[in-house]
Amino acid sequence: MAAIADWQTLAASKREAVAKKIPLQWRLPSSILEHVSPTADISVLDVPRQCGLLSENELALTENYDATALVELMSSGKVKSYDVTLAFCKRAAIAQQLVNCCTEIMFDEALIRAKQCDDYLAKEGKPMGALHGLPISLKDSFNVKGTQTTIGYVSFLSHPPATSNSVLVDMLFRQGAVFYVKTNLPQSMMTADSDNNIFGRTMNPNKLTLTAGGSTGGEGALIKMRGSVLGLATDIAGSNRIPALCNGISSLKPTASRIPFKNKVPPGRVGSPGSILPVIGPGAHSVRDLELFMKTTIDDEPWEFDENTLNVPWRRVEPLSRPLRFGLIRGHPSRPLHPPVARILHAAATALKDAGNSIVLLDDKIPDLWENALLAWKYFLLDPKRTPVQYVNASGEPWVPSIKTAAFTGLAGWQATLDELWDMNVERAKVLAAYHDLVVENKLDAILMPGFQATAVPHDTYGVPIYTMLQNLLNYPAGILPYLKASKQLDEPFINKDAAYEPPYNPDAVEGAPGAIQLVGRPMKDEELIEVMKVVEDILKKAG
Amino acid sequence: MAAIADWQTLAASKREAVAKKIPLQWRLPSSILEHVSPTADISVLDVPRQCGLLSENELALTENYDATALVELMSSGKVKSYDVTLAFCKRAAIAQQLVNCCTEIMFDEALIRAKQCDDYLAKEGKPMGALHGLPISLKDSFNVKGTQTTIGYVSFLSHPPATSNSVLVDMLFRQGAVFYVKTNLPQSMMTADSDNNIFGRTMNPNKLTLTAGGSTGGEGALIKMRGSVLGLATDIAGSNRIPALCNGISSLKPTASRIPFKNKVPPGRVGSPGSILPVIGPGAHSVRDLELFMKTTIDDEPWEFDENTLNVPWRRVEPLSRPLRFGLIRGHPSRPLHPPVARILHAAATALKDAGNSIVLLDDKIPDLWENALLAWKYFLLDPKRTPVQYVNASGEPWVPSIKTAAFTGLAGWQATLDELWDMNVERAKVLAAYHDLVVENKLDAILMPGFQATAVPHDTYGVPIYTMLQNLLNYPAGILPYLKASKQLDEPFINKDAAYEPPYNPDAVEGAPGAIQLVGRPMKDEELIEVMKVVEDILKKAG
Incomplete structure (x- = not known):
């Protein structure tokens, strides 16, 4: 493939399209933004509380509960999914302006969906499912129908929006989830700095000079900012756990093949004969939220929808009381x-x-x-075709700086x-x-x-x-x-x-x-x- | 490796050593044996009943029960494992002389072991386990401590007897199993005729001119002869199912990695990056016996003993009554x-x-x-080293005739x-x-x-x-x-x-x-x- 002459323009136009999806009234003032940069030795964790964009109720909804508690509140009708979703959309918008953690913004769709959940509860007298009304953030590599999945490759900017959801997205949707953002990741997904030539670099909200980790760095930063209460990552070398430890959240990389992987966009060639499989897992603020995700997904029999998911039920085990x-x-x-x-x-x-x-x-x-x-x-x-290299070269974009630090030097050129x-x-x-x-x-x-x-x-x-x-x-x-x-x-x-x-x-x-x-x-x-x-x-x- | 000058002598000496383990009083008369050959268009299914070597009780023990029923009888003390084991040893000896189904004979060890089971029951007042006193036959590729595992490669005749049991053998032993024979298989295990240059060819007891199938042909023939009530096979292309359908018994190839494979002797190189795993499964006379094996093995948590067995319990499911x-x-x-x-x-x-x-x-x-x-x-x-070819060439033995018919001709020379x-x-x-x-x-x-x-x-x-x-x-x-x-x-x-x-x-x-x-x-x-x-x-x- 020939390089794309004006890849920078293309990438800038994508960034602009995403930025436009943040309503004007949710924009942070330049007095705050002017201090934000990857060289600014500051924490931005307090900005959502300080900036005045969130009401007291929105601060409470995004800060005082974990996902399990929010689902309980929404399922019993004490809190509306619309209000919860709006609060997380706002807070994610703030996080995005501070740490650059999002790739796709779906606020409008999310608010319509949240309303559907509320209406369902009102009409049916029961929640939609185990995740009734819950906003869930997604790593960019998940497909959400109608939204692009570029995973940070400039050459993927030519891909049309996804025509179907990832299997997991479909499953969680049926359980009442609300999808409102997709989040940033590194070019090729094989480095721990979530930096690419489309969306740029995600920063660590604890300290902007530090990495947010990768490859699911956008999630790590967003969840830490409490712009998300539950987010989905992937992990083949630490991509779920690295952002968790960098930002200070909880995460789980489950055993492979328990959570359905079907219809996600991979950063390289499919069909690997290697012995290591990529794994989807959750990031959250509490262990019981990690469990909520695992239990909900596996109880819903993912093997019915993905032939590569193990046909193994989620077992009920007793809480541990022994040493x-x-x-x-x-x-x-x-x-x-x-x-x-x-x-x-x-x-x-x-x-x-x-x-x-x-x-x-x-x-x-x-x-x-x-x-x-x-x-x-x-x-x-193991891929003799070096597919990720082809994906990068196809646009003429350069490699991001961290790539060269994130590999074993002894293996350079090894095949x-x-x-x-x-x-x-x-x-x-x-x-x-x-x-x-x-x-x-x-x-x-x-x-x-x-x-x-x-x-x-x-x-x-x-x-x-x-x-x-x-x-x-x-x-x-x-x-x-x-x-x-x-x-x-x-x-x-x-x-x-x-x-x-x-x-x-x-x-x-x-x-x-x-x-x-x-x-x-x-x-x-x-x-x-x-x-x-x-x-x-x-x-x-x-x-x- | 250099070829073995006198491989025929070596192989003959192994056959003789095995044959010697059949007590003289269990030998069939020449009036029967003279009719036995791979070109004899006869059934030998009736010989055990006709030959007079088995008592009425031994005929009943080997013919009238499945494994589940025998275990019940032995566990309640109504029947002794010694008597059951003796009956199956005798009948296996008869089968061996008719269809050449065994590779290793362990009658002495089996009778001592059966006595142990009986003594245990008498002393403890409870059975040893879910397979209390049950004779189980094994494909030759299982390791049984003190017995050789040649899997039909002449070059493996130089291997010393196994110093430890296959993990599955150990597990079944703990449940009260009695091991008394190992059974025949094809050179390389990759053809459906159980024929090799050490032990020769297993014949189909329904009709000696027909194949007993493979690679677990010895089991298929032995179980059909009711010289075994439960036998263990492996299957990577049909090796458990082919002998079952050829001889007329029931068998199950389970999902891979549920039954422990550790410390078995493979016919080729280990470490395959292919997507097909070999699978251990049972052959028997009833479906409930297939279940007995699966349930007993998995209930005993094989993943504790084999890191490649899936940590997934055996689920209790209801009998099916719906259409x-x-x-x-x-x-x-x-x-x-x-x-x-x-x-x-x-x-x-x-x-x-x-x-x-x-x-x-x-x-x-x-x-x-x-x-x-x-x-x-x-x-x-997938093995560029063609390990099975090396194993064959190491002795100078020829390939058995069926090998050339049992491969896809279009793939000759393919790598x-x-x-x-x-x-x-x-x-x-x-x-x-x-x-x-x-x-x-x-x-x-x-x-x-x-x-x-x-x-x-x-x-x-x-x-x-x-x-x-x-x-x-x-x-x-x-x-x-x-x-x-x-x-x-x-x-x-x-x-x-x-x-x-x-x-x-x-x-x-x-x-x-x-x-x-x-x-x-x-x-x-x-x-x-x-x-x-x-x-x-x-x-x-x-x-x-």
Whole structure:
């Protein structure tokens, strides 16, 4: 394909079309906007409350409830979906102006839909479904009928609007969901900076100089801004968990093939013979909201609509009241934990132990994390046609800066053969066996580990995500819980003078950045992992 | 590896060692044995009853019960496992002399083990487990500690006896199973004639001139002889179902990854990046015995012992009492149904309809069966190292005759590239979508179709098994039920003068050969398929 001579103009015109969908009365004043930039060392988390665009009721609706609570209020008629939707549309519009988190805006459609939900309840005397009236935000790669799915490739700007919904979108719609925005992601989806040549860069609302993470960075930033209460991500190397830990929200990467993937737009070639599948999962403010999404989707029998979804019901499991056993992984020498992450992980482990749970140190027992991540990355390089490169070259757009930092340099130019792929699978089988045996022999309920060696870092410095790739290689479910914040003063004792921090540790740059932990469950035991996450969420809340 | 100069001697010595394990007093007289050969057009099904080696009680124990009934009798102490085991050892010894179905004989170990089961019951007052005292036969590819696993490769004769059990063997052992024989299979496991240069050829007990099928032909013949009441097979292209339909027993190929595969000996390279997995399943005399195996194994949480087994419990489903909906596939023009198969399939469909069920014709709605089988076969050719060829060449043994008939000639010399593998996966995805949509749109409970275009056919003429490969390509569970027999007289009206039967239809050669039908369920709904099979088993029994 020939390059598009005026791709910049095309991209600018798309941005303008999206921007126009924000009503004039929801625009922030230039007194605020003039301070907003990827080099501004400020938090914008308070702007929605300060800017005066949201009523007290709208502030309450967007700040005081999780999705589960909102659905209860709307299903009982105490609150109208229209009001909730309007509040989240407004707040998403504010977030968009501050952190550039949205790709598609569907406010008009959403308000009509919300009204339908309210009318349905009034007429039928019962809610539409388990998500009655709930606004849900979507990563751009989901198809919503009538809206474009460009996933940040300039060459995809020529694609017409989607003519049908992704299967999951259809399913959630039937349960009463309201779709109002799609959100930003990186060019090619294979870097942790949500930056592309159509929509530009999403910033971290906690601190605009930091990355919002990726590839579902738009969701992470929007949910943290409380411009969304529940959003949908994908994850093949950490794309759901990285934005969660960068922004400070909760998220879940389920076991593969439990949530229907059909009719989404992929960033590369379909038909991969690799052993790692992309996984859809939710981002939210509470573990029970993660459960609400999983339970609602799987109870609705997604295998009826997507032949690649496993025909396995959502099991009802009892809340956990016994002491739990956690494996603890504290990192790999090639990517030593930055002081805030070391402190926060230590604090979490201590809180779990103090609450009567057991901790089993796994550092010396696990296969080499770096080698595992390298193996996982190879599975992402199996396409001899290099389809994402073709998608980029088709328009003549350049690569975004972070791409070169987000790959294993040792694999530059590497191309698998079919023969090597057999050996890779044998290698993966060994890792699988090792973790299986560790979990079984130590009777672990979950593994506690970092999601990344650092908190959110300055733009374009995230590097390779070895702490989130492991769970994709294993196909183990994994969740992120936010916990504490980076603090120069508290982190100082955790500085290891001998450690080669990568990326460099800059206490001032990350001051106040959210902390997080990662919890890893057993394959197909997403139900049990959620119960473990509830217990941990509770303990960490109490520990403060 | 250099060829083994005297491989024939080595193989003969192995056969002799196995033969020696049949006690002298269990040997058949030469008056019977002199009539036994692959060219003898006789049934040997009556020999166990006629030969006088089995007592009336032993005949009753081996003929009058299924596994479920035997376990009940043994668990309640009404019958001793020792007596049951002895009866099946004797009968397996007889079968071995008639149809050459066994590879390894473990009678001594089995009788000691049976005694242990009886003692346990006497001492503890409760059965050892859900398979208390039950003799179970195993395809040779299972590892049993202390016994060799050669899987019919002469070069594997140098392997020492297994030092540990296959995971499944261990699990069944804990449930009270008694292992007493391993059974024959084809060189490379990739043909439907169970023939190799160590153990020779297994014959069909219904008619020695016919194939016993493969790759689990030893099981098929042994179970039909009632030398086993429950046996374990594997299936990647029909290896469990082909012997079932050839010999006239019931079998189930479950969804992949529900039954643990760990620590079995594979006929080729491990680490395949293909989309088709080998599957373990049972062969038996009743559907409830197939269920007994599935339920017992999965209830015992195989995922605790094998990291590649899906962590998905066995669901309790209600017996079906409503009318069912069956899709009906009547074949592909390239492999038209032989008259007996056409008649028997028609009779089965009519019986189902007469019993109040619906039949939906699918012939014109499904993707091309031949093309699908060709695609499936390509997945078996993904190893650039051609490991099975290396295993054969390592000893200098020749290929068995059926190998050349059991492959797609168009694929001779074909070697996939990694790039083609992507395209193959896209092709497979289309087939998967097509069947999914047909099943969902027509609300099908199962698909009724032939397991092969013919009944058992003369040795080395089976050809490519397109009617069993489909379910492996789809990863749909599928079962075989025996029904009726080939009959020149009854089949005559079903002869299509224009059909190019492949292999040729020879009414005399197959007279009296068992008939069968195949039932195909939905992935991960093995539980529901078993209930459907129970209903059909019942209807076919009544229809006669």
